[in-house]
Amino acid sequence: MFIYLCKKISMPNNTRIYCLAWSSEQGWIGLGGDDGLLKVLKLESGKTKGITAPANLSMNQTLEGHTGKVQVITWNEQHQKFTTSDQNGLIIVWTMYKGNWYEEMINNRNKSVVKGMAWDSEGKRICIVYEDGAVIVGSVDGNRIWGKELKGLTLTGVQWSPDGRYLVFSLRNGEVHLYDNQGNFFMKLSIQCFPSLVITGIPVVSMAWYDGRNGYVENNCPCFAILYQTGQLQLMRNQNDEDPVILDTGISAVNCSWNHNGSVLAIVGSSVFPEDNKETNVVIFYSLYGEHIRTMKIPGRIITTVVWEGTSLRIALAVDSFIYFAIIRPDYKWAYFSKTLVFSHSSKSGTEITFWDTNNNEVHNKQVKFLYAINAYKEHCAIAFKTEDTNEQYMIHVCNSIGITVDSKSIDIEPLWVSINTTQVFCASKDHFMIWHFMTPKSHSTLGITGRHRRERLYHIDDTPSGVAEVIQDLDKTYQPNVNMQATSDPICCIAVSDKILVIGRESGSLQRYSLPQVALVQRFTLPVRPKTIAVNCDSTRIAVIDISGVLTSVDMESSVNNNKLERRDVWAIQWASDNPDLLAIMEKTRMYVIRGSEPEEPIQSSGYICSFKDLEIRTVLLDDIMANPDVLTIEDHILDLEVKSLRDTRQLLEKVGINEATAFIEQNPHPRLWHLLAEAAVKKLDIKTAETAFVHCSDYPGLQLIKRLNNITNDQIKKAQVAAYFGDFNEAEKLYLDADRRDLAVSLRERLGDWFRVIQLMKMGSGGSDSQLQYAWNSIGDFFSDRNNW
Template sequence: MHTTFWNIRSDERHCVRSPHLKAVISSEERVVMVRRDCKNRNACILQLCDCIGGTINLKAVGIYPESYCMDSNFVIVTDGRVIFVWVYSSQEDYRGSDELIFDIDEILNIKSVATTRSGSNQIPVALAVASSNSKLYVARVNGTLLCFSLPLLVLERTFTFDPLIRPTVLKLNCSSTKLSMISLNGGLSVFDLAKNSSKTRSSTTSTLSPLVQRKDTWDMIWDDDNPEAIAYIEKAKVGSCILSNDGNSLEFQETCSGYLLRSCSTHISAIMLDDIFSASFMKICTLIQRFDSKTLLLLSERIEEEGLVKAISFAEKHNQDYIWRALARAAIDQRRLDIAEKMFFRLQDYVGIRFIKRAQQQIDEIRQDAEIAFFLQDFNSAESIFRFDLALNLRLSLNDVHGVLRIVRQSEYNDDDISLYSAWDRVGDIYFDRFDWPAALTYYSKASSFEKMAECCCLLEDFDGLKAIRQNIVDQSPLSNHIDGIFQSFGMDSRDKRMTETYSTNTDSLMSEFDNDVRSLLSDSALMAAASPILRQKVSVMKAFKVQQEKIIRGVNAWRDSAALHYFILAHRQLYNGNLQFCMRTAIKCSEYGDVNVFDERATWQLIALSSFHLQYHEVLRRALIKLETLSSWHNEEVTVLGQYRDLNLHIFGLTKEEKPTSATLESVYENFLEHGHTYNACTLTGQAIFDDSPFLSCNCCNHNMLKKEGRKKVMSCALCRSNIILSLD
């Protein structure tokens, strides 16, 4: 099974696979798909998605729900007895668990746990649920309606209603003061929660009496901004009702067999799902029916019969912003810009006032018509008035790819027209933003946009396409070097890909070095060199234990290899954590093990040079650079890198005495080691030197030391060999 996310504005569709789908619920820009757990048929999975179907979060629930609802912060599901509340978008002042679950019969014993017992073998007592940002309502079989506060789930009130209703759908209005139900037999009932609560303030239980009742109703929706207005579909007609103290007024009824999409002060919209399944190729905008409200219909009749001036009195009587806005649009449509300007002044609509001023300044009537059509969003009329380039920009600003293609097909411009090439490029950008790389590549090729074509080919791993692009561009250009670098990174043969001479030579040398390195690493004598430093350190510790236990080699320090790798790894960790002071000192200790062939000695001195440069220990940096220049481990192919070290040394320390940077002072124990090679003890946990007056702990297995203050705070085992160390806390 698949679920389609369809943008009704851009007509963009995203299809998402959703196996074992039970229901889809939504709130604002978030969607939750309720799916049955394939491993446990009495459980479900809540999949939180964004507006294009991308999964944000998953939540496994130990019940299989029969009723569910969702708002901007909570997802509530129930199987009839157990209610599960998922706080998927926590409020700022909420610090509790994101999962709340409880049995309705045990409402005083609410627990914040992740799993619960299944209620599949018990009689369901809850029929439907509805929620807002602060309230949760649960309708039960016995005719009671429980009101909980969210997110703490404290029972606040209990209402009673006719138990014969047996609601299957509950919905709250925008102010959470009225509740509507659709029963099992299709009856619509609307209740006033605020009125019943105020009557019985001394009691926690009150009886609900319906304000409105309708038969054969199968869908309903509350108004977005008017808490007294509700829309519903009764049989094959859509109706709207205004609830008031004087009585309920039926606004209108129109023939409709769709599903309610939205209700607001100006209109009610419904979508024809049956037509979508039968004609999925159609645009979504053609499958949405819009019904204007009764007030707007009366306003339109008043404008047609009496004119705009007389309709102002009708607008003053109702005095709603949407009525004044509709009157302004009608005035613009009739080219009565002076009346429209007064309406925008009343609404304090700065954009509308600017439009009126701009339209009044147009001397040509055709240009004024184009401005008006664009403001009224009559884009087809505006396109017919605009010239070719303006019509293209209009459709491109709307991301209307089909409109752009239609304009291009109908145009009589040559293929070398600048506007046409720009249009192809913009269409490619639209598809690129939608992650449709093949379509974007097609339009980029029409626009001859080689850089964007190369980017699409990289994303598609289309090396033949990159080869074709490379053959059509000039050598030594930035794009050619970029494409050659891509081929080089993938190890492509230069003769096959027509790379430049420089990149061809470098690629051949790199590939030969790669083959030689692989052969050497695969040889029996160098298997450990291919392993990670952490694995090698663990193996060396095991080897040292074995040598120490069996006393295989006398007079040899079995822990020297392990200590070298330990300090080497520790220095890198300190570097990545941003602790350059400890990194430099640990790397200095690591350089003591230059005779141990377990890592490249250059890496140690590079660490010392890097950390000392940032810490402004220029004397240490000078020694590190000199050491890097004099090492014998450089290959002939690395002469360029060696020359860069020499240039850096000359650039920093070849200055005059006045221009030389000041150097920070290092402790004497490190200076003596760097100058004379005097070794010292270092802490295995931090890599820092252990001075004569510093209390330390010694490991009985590897005989390495650790500062006592560090051992007290952090560990009770040796950082090198992981043996237990007895801490003395005196």
């Protein structure tokens, strides 16, 4: 996941903001602050295709009604209402009428301040908790359902359970109490995130319980977050979870919030970093299992809250008197191969994997319990997941373009990363990596695949394999090398593979290169920062690396030297060209750059994810739009084909300048695709010499055969007809033949195409053509109808 700040909105008179709420359905943003400040904002929904960029405000309405500091805002998505409360205990319910927001109901208890408000998942009931222990549950139409005084308790927040059966109250002393939806005490939740397991009066600053409205990443996964002021975090599967995920964020925390599908938790607070030597605001992202994803520093003095957009592609942060917006580029689990896009998304029943054939617009689906990774190469993709049986085995499936499993393997290590080449699947846990030679129907007929090649091989990341163990296994089939099963102090963090090499990145910044197919460690080199993504070029001579800060560097495999000229920041995706080892496409914020060697070309505006890079054309997919509605897939709306600048420039030179200038440009920027463009343009203008040179450069043998035929023809009209036929413009070729009074060549062309109806028409246009030719044409027409049972 990559994140960057994109927009800042300031409040009038430097009024400090205390709370934010972002409507996931309609996109309205409610904000409250000092002196009764209450606004409703909305960002423009219309956007350029393929661009996820900061948008301008389409609504900025100031609402009047509060006089004190507005501290709590909550949306009712189902009924398009929102509720606000200030430091004086005044509660106002607002509703939309003719495009503007108006007061609908007002309530003022005048005894205590409201510390939390929450609507249930259906939007029918709201629970309001006061600092002095008072709890009120009301209906959406304003009626009071029940109220209760919790004597001796100082409340700090409230959450509904996803099914609406329970209410959870957080207390200033750090305890969390569970009540049923009628206000009856049920139990105290087990808090285990403190080392002593004893809460020492540290208050709960935020609770977030994801309601499952957009499906779950996995059945029975953590979805309830409890965050303490000192940074302790507890992630629970439900209210009875006795084995929660616990971690210490290391910050002074103020707020947390789940994304739209409960897969990422954002936490905001402040911390002192050694390099800054002062307190700095931060937002930290964790997975639902507590794994750290990314940390970003936020400018300003005091940060108060974080909220997600409905699609989780943006977050809003309240800092002092400003709202900061940040764009998020998620790490989707997807791959592209054989013109098929395979991607995963959460559904009500679990994780669904979709295979979309972009050529025929056909879709095939399959479901798994918990998906770890997807990777593809040429004709197959590898899927790593956890099974649903009681043993919960780890599985690797190799699938074709319609989602049919052609080979599978049960493995013992957790496949956090997976990669695939022509014949092997590589998967890695934090401590080990494994190599498995998969079989396909095509490879079953291949001779020479021994049992040793078929057997999977497991290696520890700290070991130094030399390939000797494989030789011993060849001589002694019973030999099994010992594998170190200890945990490493420097875990694996990413892998990349080609047919020649395997590259593994470690958290310390170390990169290890192994030769293939004999697995031997041949090279180690170190980067200053932990790598996040590695990509190997098409001839395995260079790798590109993105580190956790989004900085791109390139390493030459032969010399182990970093290419200092190639260093780009804010990079979130990379793709080497599959036919040129020097061309690299990168995504930098909302721009795509193509880098030749170390020099970038003019950028292209895009936020698409790069599928393929071949023949100077880059295919991108708009995964953000697909994930928003994965059931509706169209090539026109979700696939973008972009051309490299050198290809665009060559087209313009050929169209507007001339052959000679285009030839000079291509000689400076050689590529088979450009030579082919030049050959096509030259041969159409009957510049035979230039065309022949260009066909030679792009190794086009049929093109050279065309040149040979043209050299034997003296009539320019017939030459043009031959060229038109070569490039598939058969109607133009026929017209040129007839204009040159060569009806026989027109007939011959249609015969080669099997267009026998047109052959008869041409023969009837005048004399010529033998009886046998005419008879053969009529017989072929008869065969045409016979093949279609049209008697």
